[in-house]
Amino acid sequence: xxxxxxxxxxxxxxxFCEKFVAKKGSENYKVLVFGEEPRPAYDRVHLSEYxxxxxxxxxxxxxxxxxxENNIELIxxxxxxxxxxxxxxITTVKDRKFSYDYLVLATGSSAFVPPIKxxxxxxxxxxxxxxDLEGMLAYAAKLKDxxxxxxxxxxxxxxxxxxxxxxxxxxxxxPHIVEFAPKLMPRQLDSRxxxxxxxxxxxxxxxxxxxKATNQILGEKAIxxxxxxxxxxxxxxxxxVSAGIRxxxxxxxxxxxxxxxxxxxxxxxxxxTSDKDIYAIGEVALYNQMIYGLVAPGYDMAGIAVNQILGExxxxxxxxxxxxxxxxxxxxxxxxxxxxxxxxxxxSIIFENKTQYLYKRINVSLDGKSLLGGILVGDATDxxxxxxxxxxxxxxxxxxxxxxxxxxxxxASFGDVMDLPDEAQICSCESVTKGQICGVIESGEATxxxxxxxxxxxxxxxxxxxxxxxxxxxxxxxxxxxxxxxTICEHFDLNRQDLYKIIQVKxxxxxxxxxxxxxxxxxxxxxxxxxxxxLMATINADTANEEYAIQDSNDRxxxxxxxxxxxxxxxxxxxxxITPDKLIALGEIAKKYDLYTKVTGGVRxxxxxxxxxxxxxxxxxxxxxxxxxxxxxGKSLRTVKTCVGSTWCRYGMDESVSFGIELENRYxxxxxxxxxxxxxxxxxxxxxxARGKDFGLIAVEGGWNLYVGGNGxxxxxxxxxxxxxxxxxxxxxxxxxxxxxxxxxxxxLQRTAAWQDRLEGGMDFLKEVIIEDKxxxxxxxxxxxxxxxxxxxxxxxxxxxxxxxMKRFSHFVNSEEEDDNLVFVxxxxxxxxxxxx
Amino acid sequence: MEExxxxxxxxxxxxxxxxxxxxxxxxxPKDGGACIKYKNLxxxxxxxxxxxxxxxxxxxxxxxxxxxxxxxxxxxxKGTPMIxxxxxxxxxxxxxxxNLNGDLDPIAVYPVKIENDFVYVGxxx
Ligand code: SRM
Ligand SMILES: Cc1cc2nc3c(=O)[nH]c(=O)nc-3n(C[C@H](O)[C@H](O)[C@H](O)COP(=O)(O)OP(=O)(O)OC[C@H]3O[C@@H](n4cnc5c(N)ncnc54)[C@H](O)[C@@H]3O)c2cc1C
Ligand code: SF4
Ligand code: FES
Numbered sequence: 001x002x003x004x005x006x007x008x009x010x011x012x013x014x015x016f017c018e019k020f021v022a023k024k025g026s027e028n029y030k031v032l033v034f035g036e037e038p039r040p041a042y043d044r045v046h047l048s049e050y051x052x053x054x055x056x057x058x059x060x061x062x063x064x065x066x067x068x069e070n071n072i073e074l075i076x077x078x079x080x081x082x083x084x085x086x087x088x089x090i091t092t093v094k095d096r097k098f099s100y101d102y103l104v105l106a107t108g109s110s111a112f113v114p115p116i117k118x119x120x121x122x123x124x125x126x127x128x129x130x131x132d133l134e135g136m137l138a139y140a141a142k143l144k145d146x147x148x149x150x151x152x153x154x155x156x157x158x159x160x161x162x163x164x165x166x167x168x169x170x171x172x173x174x175p176h177i178v179e180f181a182p183k184l185m186p187r188q189l190d191s192r193x194x195x196x197x198x199x200x201x202x203x204x205x206x207x208x209x210x211x212k213a214t215n216q217i218l219g220e221k222a223i224x225x226x227x228x229x230x231x232x233x234x235x236x237x238x239x240x241v242s243a244g245i246r247x248x249x250x251x252x253x254x255x256x257x258x259x260x261x262x263x264x265x266x267x268x269x270x271x272x273t274s275d276k277d278i279y280a281i282g283e284v285a286l287y288n289q290m291i292y293g294l295v296a297p298g299y300d301m302a303g304i305a306v307n308q309i310l311g312e313x314x315x316x317x318x319x320x321x322x323x324x325x326x327x328x329x330x331x332x333x334x335x336x337x338x339x340x341x342x343x344x345x346x347x348s349i350i351f352e353n354k355t356q357y358l359y360k361r362i363n364v365s366l367d368g369k370s371l372l373g374g375i376l377v378g379d380a381t382d383x384x385x386x387x388x389x390x391x392x393x394x395x396x397x398x399x400x401x402x403x404x405x406x407x408x409x410x411x412a413s414f415g416d417v418m419d420l421p422d423e424a425q426i427c428s429c430e431s432v433t434k435g436q437i438c439g440v441i442e443s444g445e446a447t448x449x450x451x452x453x454x455x456x457x458x459x460x461x462x463x464x465x466x467x468x469x470x471x472x473x474x475x476x477x478x479x480x481x482x483x484x485x486x487t488i489c490e491h492f493d494l495n496r497q498d499l500y501k502i503i504q505v506k507x508x509x510x511x512x513x514x515x516x517x518x519x520x521x522x523x524x525x526x527x528x529x530x531x532x533x534x535l536m537a538t539i540n541a542d543t544a545n546e547e548y549a550i551q552d553s554n555d556r557x558x559x560x561x562x563x564x565x566x567x568x569x570x571x572x573x574x575x576x577x578i579t580p581d582k583l584i585a586l587g588e589i590a591k592k593y594d595l596y597t598k599v600t601g602g603v604r605x606x607x608x609x610x611x612x613x614x615x616x617x618x619x620x621x622x623x624x625x626x627x628x629x630x631x632x633x634g635k636s637l638r639t640v641k642t643c644v645g646s647t648w649c650r651y652g653m654d655e656s657v658s659f660g661i662e663l664e665n666r667y668x669x670x671x672x673x674x675x676x677x678x679x680x681x682x683x684x685x686x687x688x689x690a691r692g693k694d695f696g697l698i699a700v701e702g703g704w705n706l707y708v709g710g711n712g713x714x715x716x717x718x719x720x721x722x723x724x725x726x727x728x729x730x731x732x733x734x735x736x737x738x739x740x741x742x743x744x745x746x747x748x749l750q751r752t753a754a755w756q757d758r759l760e761g762g763m764d765f766l767k768e769v770i771i772e773d774k775x776x777x778x779x780x781x782x783x784x785x786x787x788x789x790x791x792x793x794x795x796x797x798x799x800x801x802x803x804x805x806m807k808r809f810s811h812f813v814n815s816e817e818e819d820d821n822l823v824f825v826x827x828x829x830x831x832x833x834x835x836x837x
Numbered sequence: 838m839e840e841x842x843x844x845x846x847x848x849x850x851x852x853x854x855x856x857x858x859x860x861x862x863x864x865x866p867k868d869g870g871a872c873i874k875y876k877n878l879x880x881x882x883x884x885x886x887x888x889x890x891x892x893x894x895x896x897x898x899x900x901x902x903x904x905x906x907x908x909x910x911x912x913x914x915k916g917t918p919m920i921x922x923x924x925x926x927x928x929x930x931x932x933x934x935x936n937l938n939g940d941l942d943p944i945a946v947y948p949v950k951i952e953n954d955f956v957y958v959g960x961x962x
Contacts, residue, residue, distance in 0.1 A: 490915065512868075512887070523868075523887045525912035526921035526928070549869030553908055553923030561923055565905040612908075808871075811904075813864040815874045821841065821897070821904045836901050 002029050002101040004309065005090060007080045007251065009035030011044055012282030012298035013106030014061045019306045021070040026310065031072045032098060034090075036079040037129060040064055045295055048167050050133050053716060059130070083255040085275055102277050102309050105252065105265060106302075109245040109283040109291070114155075118217030124239045127164045136240065140171040143237050149174060153226060153234060155214060156242035157184040159326060164240045165206050166330070176207045176234060178214065178226065188324060188335040192352065193359040193377045200331045200357035200378060209234065245293055247284045260286040269315040271305040279305040292320060296428040303431070321428065323387050325380060331357070332380035337373025337390045338363060346372050351404050360404040362386065364396070371396055371403075384468040385417070392424045417471045418479070426472065427458040427465045434472060441476045449473045488748055489527035491519050496531060496673065496748050503532070504539050511536075511550045530555070531748045534635055537671035538743050541791035544634060544671075545798055545805050554633035557808065558796055559615055564822055564833035566609050569595070570632035571622050572668060573604040575642040575660035575680075585625040593618055596830045602639040602677070604630060609831060611818050616809045619796045628794040631669060635749070637676045640664035641689065645682030645699070652682035654699035659728060660688075666732070667739065669795070670788045673746040673755075676739065679710075691719045694752040695735050700724070704731050708738055708766075711753035720756070720763050723771060733782065737770045740781040841902060844878060845895035845945035846961075847934055853948055853959030862954045870920070872896050872907035873958065880947060880958055881907035883931060885918055891949035892931040893958045898922045899941045906944070914938075 004020075006013050017033060020026050035041065042059040050059060067074040075092075082091040089099050111126035113119055123143075125136050143150040152168040154161045157179030169175040177184070183194035184201075198208050212232075217239065218225040225235045252265035258274035260266055264286030271279045271287075281301035283291060292298065297320045307314040323336030341348065341363040351360045360382075362374035371390045376383055386403060389396060396403060420426075422435030440446040440455040452473050453459050459466040486495045494502070499514070508514050511532050515524055529550040536542055544555040554560050559567035571586070586605055590597045593614060595607035610618055619629075631637060642660030646652030660680040667676065679690030680697045690696025696707040696719045703725035710719030723734055746755040759765060768774035799805045811819045823834040859873040859882065870883040879896035896904045901924060909923045911931065918931040929936055934943035948959040 491912075522916065523885070523911075523913040523918070525914065525919070526910045526926055529910055529912065549866040550910070553910070557908070561905070561908070563901075563903075563924075565903045565908075565924075807864070808866070811872060812874045812879075813871045814860040817874060819879070819904050820877070821879070821902075 003099060004029050004031050004102045004104060005098060005100040006031065006033040006104045006106055007090070008106035008108055008248075008282070008284075009033050009037070009041045009074065009076065010106060010108045010282065011041060011061070011295050012108065012302050013104070014041035015299045016104055016106060016281060016302040016305060017067070017070070017072055018062070019303050020309075021072065023306060023310055027071075029309075032100075033067070033072060033074045034078055034080050034092065035074070035076045037131075038077045039130070040067070040074060040076060042130065044128070047127075047130070047133065048163055050130060051137070051167050051170055054134075054137070055716065056130055080251065083251055083278075085255050085278070088277070100277075102279065104305055105273070105278065105280040105284055106282045107248040107251065107284045109247045109293070111241060112244040112246045113241050114214075114243050116214050116217060118219070118223075119241070121217050121219050122222035123219075123237060124217065124223055124241065126241050127160060127167075133167075136168075136238070137171065139238060140168070140173055144172055147237065150237040151176060151235060152238040152240065153178050153236040154240045154242055155226075156244070157181070157208070157210070158187065158242065158244070159185060159324060161240075161242040162201070162206075162326060164242050165201075168238070168240060169205060173238065174207070175205065176209060176236060177201075178209045178212050178234070180211070180213055182211045184208065184210070185326075185333070185335075188339055189333075189375055189377070190340050190361065192350070193361065193375045196352065196354060196357055196359040196377045197331065197333060199354060203357070204330055245283065245291070247286070247291055249284055252280065252284070260289065264291050267301075269304075269318075270308045271301050271316065272308070279308070281305050287316060288318070288320075290320075292322070294322065294324065296321070299429055300431065321391065323390075325383055332376065332378060332383075334376045334380040334383040334387075335374070336383070336387045337371070339373050339375045341372055349401050349404065351401075362400060362404055364400045368398075368400065369395060371400070374404075376404075381467075384465065388420055388424050388426075388468075392421050394419070394421075417468060418475050426468055427456075429465075430457040430460060432456045432458040437469060437472050438476045441473060442480065446473075447477075447482075486747070488531050489525055491515065491522045491524055491528045493520065494518060496535070497745050499532065500535055500539070500744055503535050509536070509540065511547060524550070526552075527748070530635075534671045534673070534748075538788070541788050543669070543793060543795040543798060545795050545802075548805075548808060552635075557612065557615065558629065558633060558799060559610070560633045562608060562833065563836065565819060566611055566822065566833070567615055568632070569607040569610055569615070569618060569622070570600065570604060570630040571627035572630040572664070573639075574664040574668075575640055575657050576603040577642075577657055577661060582625060582627070585622075585627075589618060589621050589625075592621075594831065596827075596832060600632075602632075603641055604639060606632070609824065609833070611822070612809055612811045613816075613818050616800050616806055620800050623794075623797055623800065629669075629796040634671060635674050636669060636671050637664065637667040637678070640667075640678035640680060641693065642680045643682050643687035645680070649682055651685060652699070653701065654682055654704070656680040656682035656688065656697075656699060659697065659704075659731075662728075663732075663735070666789055667735075669792045670739075670743075670785075672739070672743050674749050674751045676752070678735075692716070693719060695719070695738065697731060703727050706731055706734055709753045709756035711751050713751070715753070717753045717757075719753075722763075722767065734770055736785040737778050737781045738766075740785045741769060741777075744781075841897060842895075842899065842942075845897060847943075847945045848947045848959055848961050850948045850959065852961040855960050855962070856950065856957040857960060859956045859958050862951060862956055865956065868911060870907040870909070870911065872904070873956075875958065875960065879904050879907075881920070882949065882956060882958065883907075883911050883920065885911060885931070888918060890918070891951060891956065892918065892920075893947040893949045894920065894929065894931065894934060895945045897944070898924060898927065899936075899944055900925060900927050 041061045079093045080090050081093045111128045152173040153176040154164045157177045165175045165177045212228045216227040227233045247264045249265050258266040265280040267280050267285045273280050282298040304316050326333035346365045348363050358378035363372040420434045424434045446452045446455050459469045530552040533550045544551050548556045590607050596609050600606045640660045640663045642657045645656030677693045678695045679688040679693040681688040681690045682699050691707050692710045697704045706723045707719035708722045711717045824831040825834050857875050865871045865884040867886040870881050873880050881894050881896040883892045896906050909921045911920050914937045919928045921928045928938050929944050934946040950957045
């Protein structure tokens with residue numbers, strides 16, 4: 001068995017592993033990967049997203065287990081320090097030695113820091129790794145504590161510099177961009193587009209300083225300013241250097257591989273270095289005398305190296321596409337092909353409108369037939385299409401101006417995605433062609449966008465191609481006669497909001513009425529039935545005992561089904577407050593029925609392992625002790641988590657427990673598109689994690705701050721501020737309106753966070769609706785909510801008092817016996833279901 | 838556990854040699870299911886009222902070998918009457934037992950007849 005050692009576990013090093021293990025023949029090799037960073041490879045392209053959530057996991061390209069599952073040995077946190085070509089061994093900083101048959105250098109690059117006097121001062125950062133970002137965040141937080149209007153500069157006005165500029169702005173610092181050249185993004189933009197971009201960036205609050213050569217970084221220990229010329233300086237408290245990259249080629253140099261004059265390890269079109277057993281890929285490789293600072297060419301290089309090692313012949317193309325689109329900054333910028341073209345090669349068509357910060361330029365061949373490149377600032381919606389036309393050499397309209405003129409002014413919507421040739425590369429990061437995307441849909445492998453992304457990986461790289469992948473998916477589905485609509489399932493041509501209105505207006509009470517009058521002639525399914533059940537509950541203030549056969553399984557049995565078909569029981573403990581007597585009662589009931597007991601993440605108590613037959617008996621006892629349903633099974637209010645607040649806490653500004661209990665009791669039982677959670681904290685220390693909830697309150701001087709749309713789950717999101725310093729009554733009014741508006745308009749199983757994200761007009765619109773009553777609906781919203789509140793009834797009490805309803809709680813309808821298939825095993829003095837095989 | 842699955846075999850109407858009198862019609866929810874016990878078998882019986890048909894299947898979900906199918910929701914998938922397992926929403930044809938949204942083994946299905954407001958399930962042994 002031969003050994004491949006990959007040095008560097010960055011984006012390209014990871015891609016090498018991924019492509020390698022997917023190939024036949026790879027099982028005959030042992031792959032050993034070294035990474036200097038403390039974690040497995042992550043998505044550097046989306047590094048800036050780390051500022052939003054500080055979730056390193058979310059950026060991970062594959063978890064550690066992935067490497068194990070694919071028989072790759074990954075050693076992180078260990079730098080390779082030497083290569084011994086003669087003996088084919090490497091040494092690491094821990095002085096460990098390993099032999100290789102093939103070596104792949106994927107060491108990437110590091111940020112280039114120009115030798116300016118004082119750059120080593122505290123507060124000067126580069127922008128390359130998660131650790132860099134953590135350092136910046138910590139420093140910025142410290143700064144802001146001391147100085148509320150602290151300033152930060154970014155050295156370099158290129159692609160990355162602007163991204164860094166946006167990042168420091170989001171950290172709450174006054175942002176400055178300092179660029180040596182007389183224009184922004186000098187490599188991608190011409191002077192006019194650069195000016196338009198500058199105007200736009202200034203309008204959103206970035207300060208731009210062009211033609212500035214920095215002589216010195218000022219300050220004692222920490223940076224206090226930058227000096228450009230004699231009387232020319234800028235006071236700043238922090239600096240991010242983004243002045244270009246330098247390949248991490250030190251290993252190549254020390255073992256005498258052929259190097260470029262200005263660095264980089266020279267490779268041929270097989271990705272081989274001057275030693276045929278050593279490959280170099282990604283940002284360390286010098287190909288055609290160039291370092292390509294983009295991920296797509298790196299991924300291609302990884303693919304070539306994989307093929308070469310496995311004995312397949314494939315070569316890196318001569319020409320490499322360097323088109324780019326700037327992301328995240330709140331302004332569209334893109335350039336493709338040849339952005340600046342000499343007049344001898346073709347003609348340029350330019351459209352500029354400074355009042356709207358718009359600039360578009362396309363370069364067309366002298367014969368007017370092909371597109372050579374272009375620049376888009378302010379509106380890059382046409383980028384994907386223009387880029388494709390350029391890449392595939394497609395014919396362009398007789399009047400090429402149509403490609404960029406706004407529709408209505410001679411512009412035509414040109415270029416249907418379906419006109420692209422099958423070979424057109426849609427996702428350059430993952431090398432996915434149009435043919436592949438349409439293919440998985442045509443073969444039935446994929447039936448929606450999520451499937452397409454899953455099957456082809458298109459759109460999982462930089463994400464720039466997503467709109468096009470979506471268009472292609474929809475167009476292909478349509479061409480197959482499959483309608484793409486936002487409908488709830490095959491049985492209705494309606495979405496949830498339409499159904500809401502219909503049920504409300506027509507006053508339907510039964511699923512079959514809705515299905516017969518508005519369905520497609522089928523019989524319903526596991527998607528539409530619960531949706532209608534939930535709508536009926538909201539509109540008619542019903543409990544889940546109504547028409548139980550259309551309820552989701554958990555609602556049908558008023559309990560959460562567990563792994564082995566038994567159930568869990570979660571009584572309501574409003575606000576988390578519980579008397580010792582009730583706590584004892586819970587303990588005794590749990591003991592009597594031998595239920596596994598644990599405190600939930602929603603700070604109440606869950607009793608697991610009840611059989612269907614036991615549910616009503618146990619609930620009867622709980623109700624006798626004053627408990628009621630906790631609706632842990634419903635798409636309804638779960639808990640309002642509270643901190644102890646001014647009741648006991650020395651910092652408490654208000655009675656968070658009392659208010660939390662009041663809110664939990666107010667909204668208990670109502671059915672919504674998804675579950676709803678609340679939180680109430682007594683001060684800004686936020687011990688109730690209120691900003692992670694659908695609605696959250698924090699007591700401040702003069703009232704409550706109300707936050708909405710928080711979420712845990714797979715995509716955590718902090719709630720956003722809806723109103724400040726409001727009193728209890730106003731809080732209730734606003735939450736009533738907010739929840740009801742959500743219940744009326746969200747999609748099925750859409751949490752408030754996702755709903756709010758997709759709300760057109762965003763938070764501003766939400767404030768207009770809820771606070772300023774822009775739509776004139778708040779009276780209705782409040783009234784509807786009050787009806788629900790007034791009609792609340794504990795559905796477990798309702799069920800155990802009704803013999804007809806009780807019939808559903810037995811495992812067999814023809815026997816008193818219980819499920820004989822259950823096997824429990826002991827676990828830390830309690831029990832659990834036998835593990836699944 | 839696969840031992841359990843072996844006890845369930847699809848039974849064709851022509852092979853029925855014993856009709857088990859299971860329970861009265863009103864023991865089953867309309868457009869829903871409930872479970873019956875026959876010897877050491879657990880059989881899910883569904884009253885598909887919208888089609889005016891009854892169906893019976895094994896109660897065992899083949900994915901994780903749990904006795905839960907009777908507690909799932911019924912409906913149709915592109916016209917085929919189906920049951921969705923309450924645990925992970927795997928769907929199975931009520932007519933043939935075939936898994937409609939995956940490649941799980943089919944579930945066993947049994948004939949049902951109604952006589953004098955009683956539900957009978959047909960077995961071959
Ligand atoms: C029991 C509990 C875990 C525990 O032992 O602590 C739990 C258990 C389940 N959670 Fe949870 N979640 C529990 C607290 C949470 C929390 C923490 C919290 O509430 O503060 C969260 C993150 C906060 C949030 O909701 O944003 C949480 C986020 C989720 C999610 C992700 C929701 C999302 O918007 O992405 C799911 C999946 C879903 O609902 O689709 C989920 C789903 C589930 C399900 C329903 C999965 C399932 O279908 O079986 C589990 C039900 C088990 C049961 O029978 O009770 N659970 N779950 C917790 C019950 C709290 C309670 O008292 O009601
Ligand atoms: C903020 C930011 C935004 C970006 N945005 C885009 C974009 O929009 N589009 C785009 O195409 N590109 C973008 N890039 C560039 C892109 O991230 C890089 O092209 C890509 O990461 C290069 O991959 P690589 O594997 O060659 O290098 P890296 O990802 O840098 O990986 C190299 C790894 O090797 C490790 N290493 C180095 N030496 C050793 C050693 N001796 N032993 C062990 N390990 C070692 C390093 O620690 C590093 O983890 C962006 C970069 C940044 C920083
Ligand atoms: S985190 Fe996953 S495993 Fe844990 S309770 Fe929630 S859903 Fe179940
Ligand atoms: S156990 Fe039935 S679908 Fe998973």
